[in-house]
Amino acid sequence: MRYTMKYATKRIATLAGSTALASAMLMAPAFADTSALDARVSTQSAGTVNVPANTVLTFGGYVKADFIYDFDQTQGDTIFPPSLTIPDSAANDGGFRFHVRQSRLNITSTTQTGIGEVTAKIEWDLFGGQGNQAVSNSEHFRLRHAFIQTNGWTIGQYWTLFMPLSSYPGTVDFQGPSGILFVRQPQIRYTHQVNDMFSVAFSVENPETIGDSGGSVNNNDQVPDFVAAVRAEGAWGSVDVAGIYRNIEDPNLAPTIGGVPVTGSDSDDGFGIMFGGIFNAWQGGSINGNVAWGEGIGRYVVDGAPDARLDGGGSVDAVEVLMYNIGVTQQLSPTLSAGLQWGVTEIDDTFAAATAPETQQTIHASLFWSPTDRMTVGAEVSWNELELVNGASEEATRLQTSVQFNF
Numbered sequence: 291m292r293y294t295m296k297y298a299t300k301r302i303a304t305l306a307g308s309t310a311l312a313s314a315m316l317m318a319p320a321f322a323d324t325s326a327l328d329a330r331v332s333t334q335s336a337g338t339v340n341v342p343a344n345t346v347l348t349f350g351g352y353v354k355a356d357f358i359y360d361f362d363q364t365q366g367d368t369i370f371p372p373s374l375t376i377p378d379s380a381a382n383d384g385g386f387r388f389h390v391r392q393s394r395l396n397i398t399s400t401t402q403t404g405i406g407e408v409t410a411k412i413e414w415d416l417f418g419g420q421g422n423q424a425v426s427n428s429e430h431f432r433l434r435h436a437f438i439q440t441n442g443w444t445i446g447q448y449w450t451l452f453m454p455l456s457s458y459p460g461t462v463d464f465q466g467p468s469g470i471l472f473v474r475q476p477q478i479r480y481t482h483q484v485n486d487m488f489s490v491a492f493s494v495e496n497p498e499t500i501g502d503s504g505g506s507v508n509n510n511d512q513v514p515d516f517v518a519a520v521r522a523e524g525a526w527g528s529v530d531v532a533g534i535y536r537n538i539e540d541p542n543l544a545p546t547i548g549g550v551p552v553t554g555s556d557s558d559d560g561f562g563i564m565f566g567g568i569f570n571a572w573q574g575g576s577i578n579g580n581v582a583w584g585e586g587i588g589r590y591v592v593d594g595a596p597d598a599r600l601d602g603g604g605s606v607d608a609v610e611v612l613m614y615n616i617g618v619t620q621q622l623s624p625t626l627s628a629g630l631q632w633g634v635t636e637i638d639d640t641f642a643a644a645t646a647p648e649t650q651q652t653i654h655a656s657l658f659w660s661p662t663d664r665m666t667v668g669a670e671v672s673w674n675e676l677e678l679v680n681g682a683s684e685e686a687t688r689l690q691t692s693v694q695f696n697f
Contacts, residue, residue, distance in 0.1 A: 344402040351395040351413075354694040356462075360384035362686040365674075367391055367417075368465035369688065371635075371650035372594050374676040376684045384686075391416040391429055392464045408440040417464075434474060444479040444493075451479055451493040451517040452590055454566025456528045457578045459617045459631045461654045462670035462690050465592065467633030468652040469615035470580050471564060472592035487524055493517045499538050500589040500597045513537035527576065529567040536560030538586040538598045538608050555605035558598060560586020562611075574621035581614040588637075593650055595637050602641065610638040629656040644680040651675050668692040 341347055356367075363374060363382050367389055375382060396413035418430030437446030449455050450473040459467055466472075479493035497511035519532035539557030562584020571577050586608030588595030601607040615633030622628055634651040642648070652674040659667045669691045677683040 341399075342401065346400045348398040348400070349396070350398070350697065352393060352694050352696040353390065354392040354692055355390050356388065356392065356464075356690060356692045358387040358389075359689045360387070360686065361688070363684070365686055365688060369463045369652060369654075369672055369674050370465055370593060371468060371652065371674045371676040372647050374674070374684045374686060376645075376676065376678060376682050378684050389427075389429075394434065396435070403440075406441050408438065410438045412436045442481050442483075444477070444481070447474060447476045448479070449474055450477070450495060450590065451491055451519050452532050452534045452562070452564055452587075454530045454532075454564060454580045456521070456523070456530060457566045457568035457580060459578055459615065459633075459654075460619070460629060460656070460658075461631060461672075462656050462658075462668040462692050463654060463672055463688075467615045467617070467631045467654055468593045468635045468650050468674070469613040469633030470592050471582055471587075471590045471613070473590050487522050489521045491519045491521070497536065498589060501599070511537070512539060525570070527567060527569040530564070532564045534560075534562045534564075534584065534587060534590075536586050536597075538606060558586065558606045558608045560584065560597060560608045562587040562590070576619050577617070578619070579614075579616040581612075583610075583612045585610045587611055591635055593635055593652075595635065595647075596639065599639060599641050607641065612636045612638070625660050627658045627660075629658070630654070631656075639679070642679050644678065645682075646679050647676055648679045649675075649677040664696045666692075666694045668694070 358367075361384050363378055364385055364387070366373060367387065392415060394413060394415040396411060398409065398411045401408050412433075413435040414431040415434055416429035416431065418432035420429055433447065435446075435448055437444055437448045439445075450471070453471045453473060458470065461467065475496040475498075477493045477495040479491060481489055481491040483489045493516075495515040495517060497513060497515050499511065513536075516535045517532060519530060521531075522529045536559070537557060538560045562582060564580070564582040566578075566580035568576055568578040582590075586597045588597045588609055588611055591611060591613055595611050596609050598606050598608050613633070613635045615631060617629060617631035619627060619629040631654045632651070634649065636649050637647060639646060639648075652672060654670055654672045656668060656670040661667070670689070672688045672690065673685065674688075675683060675685040
């Protein structure tokens with residue numbers, strides 16, 4: 291996942307006494323019998339939060355401050371090649387940007403029940419709407435995860451099963467490299483652990499079709515996305531293989547794609563395959579790589595691609611996409627590590643406009659220093675390039691540093 295350490299979280303059973311009192315006061319209207327509430331509060335020690343028996347609440351997350359300088363175009367808060375302006379404007383000559391938007395908070399509840407352990411987790415970051423940088427620099431919470439897990443089932447919003455989560459590259463930049471899959475969405479998933487090495491999983495996930503303009507082409511998807519995956523893991527690393535089937539359609543609720551009327555078939559099949567892995571190749575070093583190919587899987591691409599476009603006959607046609615990335619990380623000392631990542635996304639869109647994206651690629655060279663177990667200081671130089679169908683291209687370079695503290 292993005293540049294984060296696997297942060298340790300601490301179990302919290304106590305808070306300040308004032309928090310308990312305030313919580314009790316706010317919850318009072320929800321109880322029909324206020325005398326029962328009074329009795330319940332009176333039995334609690336000062337400074338406690340009452341949770342059901344056999345339940346553990348865990349609060350976690352991290353604070354991350356990013357400091358960015360763009361040498362060429364201003365690229366925003368994350369690297370995103372499709373946002374590059376072609377041709378570059380003389381007025382857009384880079385600059386500074388500081389933010390804390392990657393910071394996040396999560397709450398996990400773990401309960402022992404008659405059907406086994408039940409875990410529920412909710413997590414937010416600050417990549418929601420923005421406030422005014424001139425005064426408050428406020429950021430809005432954005433939901434990342436909200437799911438329940440028990441007995442192999444995952445129900446709720448989580449990473450798509452089509453994403454190679456275990457081999458996802460780590461970078462200082464929140465976006466990460468091109469050429470990789472990335473989606474969080476509501477789903478129902480079942481995972482079966484075959485043995486100590488192998489597991490298999492199947493999920494039914496929220497469908498959505500993205501047109502060439504980057505927006506949804508309808509709000510009435512008829513078929514969910516289906517994903518199946520196999521994972522092998524051990525001391526040597528891990529390998530993931532996954533396949534996806536999608537129904538790409540425009541059921542006359544949005545009669546155009548890219549401004550062109552749908553006069554032929556209003557649907558097409560979408561499908562894709564993914565292979566990803568990370569290998570502990572030598573002492574302190576690892577190699578990660580991912581490759582995915584498919585038709586109609588554009589919205590699963592981290593740096594964006596259309597799912598479909600209309601062909602010459604006015605029919606919905608799934609767009610072909612190939613993406614790949616490879617990287618290496620090395621532990622240089624107990625507190626210092628380095629990484630290098632390269633990623634490419636190639637969009638094969640026969641009916642694309644001359645100014646539509648065709649190839650986008652990135653390189654991230656990163657250095658991480660961890661003076662303590664919970665703190666990481668990062669520095670990174672990144673380069674990204676966008677090439678259009680007509681052959682025009684533009685590139686940009688960024689220097690980014692960060693400080694992260696896990697709690």
